[in-house]
Amino acid sequence: MSNKINIPENYERWEAEIKIGKKEDTVTIGYWRDGCKGCGICADICPKKVWEIIEAKDKWNGQVVRVIDATNCIKCMLCEVHCPDFCIKIY
């Protein structure tokens, strides 16, 4: 796999400088709002509370997610692996 960041243009983006242990790193989180069905698994599974559920009237159960604090991200990839709708990309 290449190190190139490959997030499509219709994705929302958050970038931050993070620290994993003592190692410094950067993270880019991509989120596809149109494809998201608002199940909330990412917000539930995240060990660092990076995701937050917010209201969205255009979705069937009235919720989507957003990143509240990307600097907390430790790139564990749990949300990326467990998102059933292919909506999260983390580089």
Add this chain to the structure above:
Amino acid sequence: MAFEYEKYLRMDKIPHLWCPGCGIGVVLKAMLRSLENVGWEKNDIAFVSGIGCTSRAPGYIDCNTLHTTHGRALTFATGIKMAKPDKHVVVFSGDGDATAIGGNHFIHACRRNIDMTLVVVNNNTYGMTGGQHSPTTPIGYKTSTTVYGNIDPTFDICMLAKAAGASYVARATVNKGKVLEKYITKGLENKGFSVIVATANCHTQFGRKNKMGDPISSRKWIADREIPLEKAREMKADELNDVIITGEFITDEQERTRWENYNHPIHEYTDAYKKIIEKAQKK
């Protein structure tokens, strides 16, 4: 690094039709990562499925795909494998598709030990048709056809496959996507019939009637009942009530020793068939 699922997906079909938070999406993702791990050409793989929620999965994969009749996915897959033994055949099935309507096909595919991989997504119910009880609905749980609680004992799909003669059997839950990926990769690499059971959540049909109508509580219900195989071996039989035993039930090496004990040759079906063709042509 994020995995590029677009490489294996028909992106014009995404977002998929499954309910929000459905476990099948996680299983599909694990399958796509496993395909990358084994490094097969997309054109050499055939995905076969029957009818049901799970069986919609091959529709989203950009490989050769076949959507067949209810329960008969393994039958069609066996045909493909016999016609093209050098290609790879993967079958997606739900618990109703594989163990109820296709139960006989399932045990006989295991018995033949034909080189295919079967991924059974077990969501304890018939999700697509309205939440009727399936052979894997646990005792005591309510479904639309068992409104006072189910009394039918359940199938343990892994034990069934093991007894019938499959050469790789493993079970993981949707809460552990990486473990699922590891097991599916091993199953794809195994020469012989591999069964991977993925215990998934169906909060819309099964969960709603059992007070866990959202994906989070439904996934927690699965996580709470999960017991690793090593731990389960030390426990007493009466403690293993309403649990999900996860782990690798049978690997290829174990299978070989088991059959040696029975003084029985183990072979893969397409290999054995090739030998028969050679024998017949020699005269």
